[in-house]
Amino acid sequence: MFNSTEREEKAYLSSINELIEDKYVKISSSLNGSSQDIAEMKKEFWENIADMDGAEKAANREQIHSVISSSENTADIKRDLEKLRNSPYFARIDYKDDSGRLPVYIGIKGFRDEETKKSLISDWRAPISSVFYDCEIGPASFNTPDGVNEGHLELKRQYKISSGEMQYMIESNISIDDEVLQKELSSTSDEKMKNIVATIQKEQNEVIRNENAGVLIIQGAAGSGKTSIALHRIAFMLYRYKNTISSSDMLVLSPNKVFGNYISNVLPELGEDNIQEIGFEEIAVDVLGKKVKFQSFAEQVSSLLEENDPEERGRIEYKSTVGFLDMLDDYLSNLERDYFKAQDVKLGGVVLPATKITAYMAGLPEMPLKKKMDKTARDMARRMKDFFEKKHREWKTEYAAEMKRKIEAMFQFRSTMEVYENFYTFIGRPELFRLLPKRMLEYSDVFPMAYTKIAFESIADYGYVRHLLVDEMQDYTPVQYAVIGKLFRCKMTILGDSNQAVNPYSASSIEKISSVFPESECIRLCKSYRSTIEISDFAQAISTNPDIVPVERHGELPVVYGCETEKIQTERIRKIIDGFRTGSYKNLGIICRTQRMAEELYGQLKGEDSVSLLDFTSTEFTDGIIITSAHMSKGLEFDQVLIPNVSDHEYHTVMDQKMLYVACTRAMHKLDLTYVGEKTRWIL
Ligand SMILES: Nc1ncnc2c1ncn2[C@@H]1O[C@H](COP(=O)(O)OP(=O)(O)OP(=O)(O)O)[C@@H](O)[C@H]1O
Numbered sequence: 001m002f003n004s005t006e007r008e009e010k011a012y013l014s015s016i017n018e019l020i021e022d023k024y025v026k027i028s029s030s031l032n033g034s035s036q037d038i039a040e041m042k043k044e045f046w047e048n049i050a051d052m053d054g055a056e057k058a059a060n061r062e063q064i065h066s067v068i069s070s071s072e073n074t075a076d077i078k079r080d081l082e083k084l085r086n087s088p089y090f091a092r093i094d095y096k097d098d099s100g101r102l103p104v105y106i107g108i109k110g111f112r113d114e115e116t117k118k119s120l121i122s123d124w125r126a127p128i129s130s131v132f133y134d135c136e137i138g139p140a141s142f143n144t145p146d147g148v149n150e151g152h153l154e155l156k157r158q159y160k161i162s163s164g165e166m167q168y169m170i171e172s173n174i175s176i177d178d179e180v181l182q183k184e185l186s187s188t189s190d191e192k193m194k195n196i197v198a199t200i201q202k203e204q205n206e207v208i209r210n211e212n213a214g215v216l217i218i219q220g221a222a223g224s225g226k227t228s229i230a231l232h233r234i235a236f237m238l239y240r241y242k243n244t245i246s247s248s249d250m251l252v253l254s255p256n257k258v259f260g261n262y263i264s265n266v267l268p269e270l271g272e273d274n275i276q277e278i279g280f281e282e283i284a285v286d287v288l289g290k291k292v293k294f295q296s297f298a299e300q301v302s303s304l305l306e307e308n309d310p311e312e313r314g315r316i317e318y319k320s321t322v323g324f325l326d327m328l329d330d331y332l333s334n335l336e337r338d339y340f341k342a343q344d345v346k347l348g349g350v351v352l353p354a355t356k357i358t359a360y361m362a363g364l365p366e367m368p369l370k371k372k373m374d375k376t377a378r379d380m381a382r383r384m385k386d387f388f389e390k391k392h393r394e395w396k397t398e399y400a401a402e403m404k405r406k407i408e409a410m411f412q413f414r415s416t417m418e419v420y421e422n423f424y425t426f427i428g429r430p431e432l433f434r435l436l437p438k439r440m441l442e443y444s445d446v447f448p449m450a451y452t453k454i455a456f457e458s459i460a461d462y463g464y465v466r467h468l469l470v471d472e473m474q475d476y477t478p479v480q481y482a483v484i485g486k487l488f489r490c491k492m493t494i495l496g497d498s499n500q501a502v503n504p505y506s507a508s509s510i511e512k513i514s515s516v517f518p519e520s521e522c523i524r525l526c527k528s529y530r531s532t533i534e535i536s537d538f539a540q541a542i543s544t545n546p547d548i549v550p551v552e553r554h555g556e557l558p559v560v561y562g563c564e565t566e567k568i569q570t571e572r573i574r575k576i577i578d579g580f581r582t583g584s585y586k587n588l589g590i591i592c593r594t595q596r597m598a599e600e601l602y603g604q605l606k607g608e609d610s611v612s613l614l615d616f617t618s619t620e621f622t623d624g625i626i627i628t629s630a631h632m633s634k635g636l637e638f639d640q641v642l643i644p645n646v647s648d649h650e651y652h653t654v655m656d657q658k659m660l661y662v663a664c665t666r667a668m669h670k671l672d673l674t675y676v677g678e679k680t681r682w683i684l
């Protein structure tokens with residue numbers, strides 16, 4: 001067998017390292033050379049520009065651009081080689097098929113021998129690499145663009161290589177759910193999310209390589225790798241469609257800036273550029289305009305947690321149903337029939353009969369009513385102007401504006417806001433629309449109003465986006481998805497966990513979302529990788545998800561500290577912090593029920609070293625001790641988590657239960673909780 005012993009493998013690794021180093025040195029010097037060339041070409045251009053005619057200037061510019069673009073490509077290759085220098089590959093498969101091919105080494109990027117042109121390392125996204133993720137020793141196959149390749153897998157080996165040195169090598173006969181995965185999961189967290197290429201599991205690989213779904217919805221338990229997989233899926237697509245899609249064609253709809261920062265390492269680690277991100281509230285501003293003021297999602301969550309007003313809850317719940325979207329659709333599709341009454345228009349003594357307006361509008365193709373009225377006014381004014389000219393009558397320029405005004409007046413409402421407000425009269429529930437002080441919209445009205453605006457006025461969509469990634473799907477309502485459906489006409493990956501809704505009154509399940517995207521494909525992921533069995537079981541007792549299967553990894557039991565007084569609780573918190581400081585974990589998340597409580601605790605602990613507060617204005621996720629709210633902690637993870645104040649006074653509603661579940665499931669290795677008084681009902 002080729003490289004059968006560890007010694008042979010190590011020698012082979014050295015030979016590969018040499019080839020990589022060789023190429024790296026060549027590329028670096030050619031890059032230095034092209035930087036000098038570009039500088040000289042630019043200098044020459046500016047020195048001679050006065051003597052050049054237009055065509056010469058254009059030709060010179062073109063030449064400079066082409067050298068720049070080729071050196072950008074070289075810089076990309078250099079970046080890839082830097083990754084390979086550290087760890088050229090992480091796996092090997094010996095796959096035998098009719099063409100007789102045998103060992104395939106798999107790495108983050110592909111690498112070939114310059115002289116022989118032979119592929120030495122296969123990119124983890126290449127078709128053959130899927131054998132590593134999908135197959136066990138024995139008959140095996142993989143999909144290629146030309147069909148299925150049938151063969152036989154004879155060996156599967158995994159390596160841990162860092163700084164060019166082999167740390168270990170493991171023969172893995174069954175799945176990748178073995179020693180390497182255990183080692184990866186037991187290590188302390190990195191500051192940011194990391195790539196999982198070496199241990200992607202079979203069911204995860206299926207999601208990553210799914211090319212057919214227009215809209216792919218992933219419901220996955222806490223810690224099941226949804227976010228990781230979605231990012232690897234993006235990297236896969238950038239590889240698979242490299243000639244037609246680039247990272248600038250992709251967009252991630254993320255819950256906040258910290259989350260965006262937290263996931264920002266994965267694509268660069270995979271050798272791809274990061275993709276742009278946007279938040280739902282930015283979309284709302286794009287649609288509604290800067291003048292419309294509205295409550296943020298975080299403010300809505302805080303208000304529910306702090307006020308717990310049943311009427312507010314009722315309004316939110318009502319607007320989060322699929323039925324609500326159906327009613328809004330029904331109302332908006334009949335605006336013209338129900339609220340537009342054509343009338344005769346008299347201009348300069350000539351009458352345009354209402355019947356003509358009605359007939360003209362009926363002949364127009366489907367378009368938002370406001371556009372239809374504008375077009376009708378323009379076209380009617382043009383026709384009347386022709387008529388005036390034929391009859392030698394004077395056509396005054398202001399008649400066109402008058403026509404527009406008169407046609408607009410045939411519609412019962414002046415603005416999108418009026419149209420939206422009337423919807424509640426239409427459904428006989430005017431009490432469900434409440435403006436906050438200073439005419440601010442409640443958050444639950446923001447997207448129904450945006451949907452109304454798109455239906456009534458139409459607005460520019462995000463036509464440039466070819467793939468949209470929506471994370472934390474459970475926190476968005478059917479109307480929000482309907483808005484997304486109108487604005488993004490591209491492929492989508494939507495992921496989340498209905499068990500982690502930070503506002504259970506407006507949470508969306510996979511069923512709700514797929515009813516908005518009937519063509520979607522839905523996938524459920526049940527295996528959970530983040531937390532130890534002990535932490536997973538503890539979280540399960542708070543909010544049970546019968547489908548969850550935690551990866552077999554053990555750790556300390558979570559500890560719930562009952563404290564007699566607030567002072568004793570603060571002392572306990574300080575003790576836990578001291579323990580963290582002397583231990584080996586890199587980060588400790590102190591997760592409070594609300595942002596206000598997080599701020600209070602931060603105030604109390606301010607004297608402590610390297611404690612930082614994470615709120616909705618934060619932009620970065622850092623190592624150390626972080627105090628934050630359960631809402632803000634969504635999507636993040638910590639080696640160790642401390643949840644203070646888990647008394648029944650603080651945590652008693654269904655919403656509190658969800659918050660507690662989210663907070664507990666952020667912990668990878670260690671979880672502590674403290675309370676004063678009576679322990680919350682959600683902990684047994
Ligand atoms: N195949 C895998 N190999 C190694 N680690 C994995 C694998 N899948 C997931 N993980 C790890 O599990 C943790 C959770 O992953 P991720 O944050 O993507 O899950 P999630 O489903 O989005 O979580 P949540 O919904 O709870 O925020 C991360 O540390 C990730 O690296």
